[in-house]
Amino acid sequence: MDSVTHTLFGLALYGTIDKSKFDSKTKKAYFTTAVGASLIPDIDVISQLWDTDGLYQMWHRGITHSIFLTPIWALLFYLLAILLFKVKDKRLFFLGLLAVFIHNTSDLFNAWGTGYLEPFSSIRITFGTIPIVDLVFWIILAVAFLLSRKNKKLSPFYFRAAWGFIILHLVIQTAQGALIYKNYQADYEQIALSADFVPWNFTVITKTGDEVMLFHDNLFKEKELLYTLKSSEDADLEELFVEKPEAKTLVEWSPFVVIVEDEERIGVYDPRFYRNGQSFLFEYLEMR
Structure with missing residues (x-):
């Protein structure tokens, strides 16, 4: 709190x-x-x-x-x-x-x-x-x-x-x-919950392989897919962890992370705090 x-x-x-x-x-x-x-x-x-x-x-x-x-x-x-x-x-x-x-x-x-x-x-x-x-x-x-x-x-x-x-x-x-979490267990490898500010509403974050999906859900209506994210699971994070030890801490601290690797940067972020195209818990290195 x-x-x-x-x-x-x-x-x-x-x-x-x-x-x-x-x-x-x-x-x-x-x-x-x-x-x-x-x-x-x-x-x-x-x-x-x-x-x-x-x-x-x-x-x-x-x-x-x-x-x-x-x-x-x-x-x-x-x-x-x-x-x-x-x-x-x-x-x-x-x-x-x-x-x-x-x-x-x-x-x-x-x-x-x-x-x-x-x-x-x-x-x-x-x-x-x-x-x-x-x-x-x-x-x-x-x-x-x-x-x-x-x-x-x-x-x-x-x-x-x-x-x-x-x-x-x-x-x-x-x-x-707990009931909402149970509804996802059979279909996804990893699951995390994040309660919304509106009571009885939740963001459900799932991960299977390299695919991370965020749903809005409650017990009184059908779930709504909010985002589908791809995680670069094969990325080598050794340099990131050396240069940005905060990134290693984030990986250890979070239930699971999304790995980003492109021409501009390599990094990790916690999808539980993903809003409007970004997560405020994002640690990355700019590509040289």
Whole structure:
């Protein structure tokens, strides 16, 4: 998910808590833990400042997003609450644990995927059933916020209900995505999903041999072919990987890629992000 959504998730977690008996420092400790822990896995973006080997794509959503690192982040915020606010409350550890778990797990459901099992596995887990920016989440949380402003005593109830609707939306989207994915399995060698911004709609990316096809699909109408792409599977990518290590990272990170080799350039791109004739994840070399 994007940083705005992760921030909203943190605020929504904070909103579920009954703070009527909290003093000012305790409120600050809970707020910092809920929001800070909801964002902390994305601290890996700073790796791009020193990355000279083209590994940033692997580092981002890498080990900092590992489920095994979750208690470490939670402990960090528990200790920060003691250090900064002099609040020693073991519930803060569990709040931090839940916030990081939600961040890492929600990232599994969009097309970017995440290194959920690092360091024990480098596989990038991606379901592709939720868009990176899901406006349904925003609408649900906006309604909870507006209701909580009208009746502050019921604020925790509204935000808890919002989490219920978020989970319901996630289940419905993912169940539909799984059914659509299953419909393609018999006909194509490789398949990937990318959820559209409109709920219940998906882009299905398939690859068989050197042919990559992109379809628009949902459960309520016939699929629509969007693009047919050819991949130069016999191309020698050794020089590309040497000159552009980002390309090798992209190949390792993506479920599959389209290889481009013509008179102008040689490169690889991720077809899950193919729009209007190009993918914004495209690493290439100009031919000399």
